[in-house]
Amino acid sequence: xxxxxxxxxxxxxxxxxxxxxxxxxxxxxxxxxxxxxxxxxxxxxxxxxxxxxxxxxxxxxxxxxxxxxxxxxxxxxxxxxxxxxxxxxxxxxxxxxxxxxxxxxxxxxxxxxxxxxxxxxxxxxxxxxxxxxxxxxxxxxxxxxxxxxxxxxxxxxxxxxxxxxxxxxxxxxxxxxxxxxxxxxxxxxxxxxxxxxxxxxxxxxxxxxxxxxxxxxxxxxxxxxxxxxxxxxxxxxxxxxxxxxxxxxxxxxxxxxxxxxxxxxxxxxxxxxxxxxxxxxxxxxxxxxxxxxxxxxxxxxxxxxxxxxxxxxxxxxxxxxxxxxxxxxxxxxxxxxxxxxxxxxxxxxxxxxxxxxxxxxxxxxxxxxxxxxxxxxxxxxxxxxxxxxxxxxxxxxxxxxxxxxxxxxxxxxxxxxxxxxxxxxxxxxxxxxxxxxxxxxxxxxxxxxxxxxxxxxxxxxxxxxxxxxxxxxxxxxxxxxxxxxxxxxxxxxxxxxxxxxxxxxxxxxxxxxxxxxxxxxxxxxxxxxxxxxxxxxxxxxxxxxxxxxxxxxxxxxxxxxxxxxxxxxxxxxxxxxxxxxxxxxxxxxxxxxxxxxx
Amino acid sequence: xxxxxxxxxxxxxxxxxxxxxxxxxxxxxxxxxxxxxxxxxxxxxxxxxxxxxxxxxxxxxxxxxxxxxxxxxxxxxxxxxxxxxxxxxxxxxxxxxxxxxxxxxxxxxxxxxxxx
Numbered sequence: 001x002x003x004x005x006x007x008x009x010x011x012x013x014x015x016x017x018x019x020x021x022x023x024x025x026x027x028x029x030x031x032x033x034x035x036x037x038x039x040x041x042x043x044x045x046x047x048x049x050x051x052x053x054x055x056x057x058x059x060x061x062x063x064x065x066x067x068x069x070x071x072x073x074x075x076x077x078x079x080x081x082x083x084x085x086x087x088x089x090x091x092x093x094x095x096x097x098x099x100x101x102x103x104x105x106x107x108x109x110x111x112x113x114x115x116x117x118x119x120x121x122x123x124x125x126x127x128x129x130x131x132x133x134x135x136x137x138x139x140x141x142x143x144x145x146x147x148x149x150x151x152x153x154x155x156x157x158x159x160x161x162x163x164x165x166x167x168x169x170x171x172x173x174x175x176x177x178x179x180x181x182x183x184x185x186x187x188x189x190x191x192x193x194x195x196x197x198x199x200x201x202x203x204x205x206x207x208x209x210x211x212x213x214x215x216x217x218x219x220x221x222x223x224x225x226x227x228x229x230x231x232x233x234x235x236x237x238x239x240x241x242x243x244x245x246x247x248x249x250x251x252x253x254x255x256x257x258x259x260x261x262x263x264x265x266x267x268x269x270x271x272x273x274x275x276x277x278x279x280x281x282x283x284x285x286x287x288x289x290x291x292x293x294x295x296x297x298x299x300x301x302x303x304x305x306x307x308x309x310x311x312x313x314x315x316x317x318x319x320x321x322x323x324x325x326x327x328x329x330x331x332x333x334x335x336x337x338x339x340x341x342x343x344x345x346x347x348x349x350x351x352x353x354x355x356x357x358x359x360x361x362x363x364x365x366x367x368x369x370x371x372x373x374x375x376x377x378x379x380x381x382x383x384x385x386x387x388x389x390x391x392x393x394x395x396x397x398x399x400x401x402x403x404x405x406x407x408x409x410x411x412x413x414x415x416x417x418x419x420x421x422x423x424x425x426x427x428x429x430x431x432x433x434x435x436x437x438x439x440x441x442x443x444x445x446x447x448x449x450x451x452x453x454x455x456x457x458x459x460x461x462x463x464x465x466x467x468x469x470x471x472x473x474x475x476x477x478x479x480x481x482x483x484x485x486x487x488x489x490x491x492x493x494x495x496x497x498x499x500x501x502x503x504x505x506x507x508x509x510x511x512x513x514x515x516x517x518x519x520x521x522x523x524x525x526x527x528x529x530x531x532x533x534x535x536x537x538x539x540x541x542x543x544x545x546x547x548x549x550x551x552x553x554x555x556x557x558x559x560x561x562x563x564x565x566x567x568x569x570x571x572x573x574x575x576x577x578x579x580x581x582x583x584x585x586x587x588x589x590x591x592x593x594x595x596x597x598x
Numbered sequence: 599x600x601x602x603x604x605x606x607x608x609x610x611x612x613x614x615x616x617x618x619x620x621x622x623x624x625x626x627x628x629x630x631x632x633x634x635x636x637x638x639x640x641x642x643x644x645x646x647x648x649x650x651x652x653x654x655x656x657x658x659x660x661x662x663x664x665x666x667x668x669x670x671x672x673x674x675x676x677x678x679x680x681x682x683x684x685x686x687x688x689x690x691x692x693x694x695x696x697x698x699x700x701x702x703x704x705x706x707x708x709x710x711x712x713x714x
Binding site: 143151154156157162173176177181183219227259265276279282283 | 622
């Protein structure tokens, strides 16, 4: 047989692999991707971003940059022995592209109004060095805020100057720990790399990585999970009784064997777990219980040693919660306040304003459903060797137990998604890499690339969709700082819409901040902002002689995007005449009025 | 124990401690001071612990060093807040402790590797 005949008979997949092996586009794709992304970002204009978000108004360079990063990642992954440094470079590039875009185009001003509340706690700790507002739930769970206040104090910089970069920092750290945990659970490191890549896409929309206790607690949980799975797994053959041993043997078939450990290592691991868990407990209200669900599921199937590990963890959580239970009760109606899982899973609001909000919500709902369904499919596919997926399956689905107890102010489902996502990503990655394809149909890697791109762009629509609402301009931040610097302490500050960077000052608790009860997303909405007489009566009833009323670009964007509060525009136009508001501050994006009552 | 991995952690602990203290105490600009504070938050305390433990994987060693550092920093800072004894500069003690622990670790490693 001639060489030509031979080459004609070689399967297309082999020929493609051979060609790719020689050309190796993956060596330049990360650089092309990052270069295109960086150029694309310089061409983005925040003012041009509409209701459908950043992706809808992005240029081709921005999109091609992301595609090139995914393409480089998948092409390298397709090699029989992929180079770790190149996959890592692609992943770092991807995380940077996802999470550095918004801080760059916003000039480093943090996203999300609630980040400024966190900055306020940090500033108060850094300034006063103690808890100044014991009735504030954030003050009672101070671990993250105290740590950032320490960093801020040591560097003599305000946390506002670096808060915008928290998502990038948290995601890079999460990716590092996730890769480590995944390597414990799978033999093929390609699965671990692919899982991290998928995770960065499917998690992008949930927005839980800003400067917040839950982002910090999640990072620590990943470290805790590593310690537990590396040093505290039950030895393979050990079980309490013969019957349990038989049942366990069936469940652990195919499981990666537990690493050999010494008594000293286990002791050190226990101390580490207890210390990390205590800090998680002191940082965030809900995370400790999601962790208890995961550790409880592993304990129930006799996969951990010591078997009593759950007890000290529960004791730490309970002991910390008991003296603060009143705050949980007043904020969330108690620990087991909502026993309706379906209602708890519906999120912070069940209806969506037609247009950008509804489309973005629909996309992320499909993404979440696909994630859980594919993960479930991966488990069912491995039902004969369920041990190979048992640990990720338990950790993926145990967070759902939280929905049986709490809605967490409508936020529980997002935390459940966050805690479920890493393990779902691992299950899906395993499923994709094990798919059997016909030899003459080389679509495995194109399919993986399509799945990665679909997850990434769906996640990015969720992340970037509401960016015109979530992002603030420098001038809005300056206006807020002016307000806290010039309004006398004890003043009443009134917001027609809560989407404004308030409470960022160290003495935030010295002011009476009120948001008009006219947004159904924030609870009972009975005040019609379009009726100035009602607004005036409501403000007067708050009992101050003077009030500072703030209106801004971000409030207008919020009211437009969510369709509420409905009377916002009318109120803005009538403040000077009907409410006799005197302008005390005005810039391009914000106006602050002083209202005086007899 | 993989000597290389834990010894590298000890070297990282030593160098980051010195860098962090130098930047926090002597940085000419707040941004350099911020880098020093972040280094102090992310490396020395974790390295002081992890230089004695081999996590079995480079990513895990680095990740646990980071997480343990943040844990210790958060714990120490929260205790200062709870006790109303706010002295952030006292956290530089973490760098000192890291220098001692990491130097000790390297000394033990050198003794173990020295010919008898």
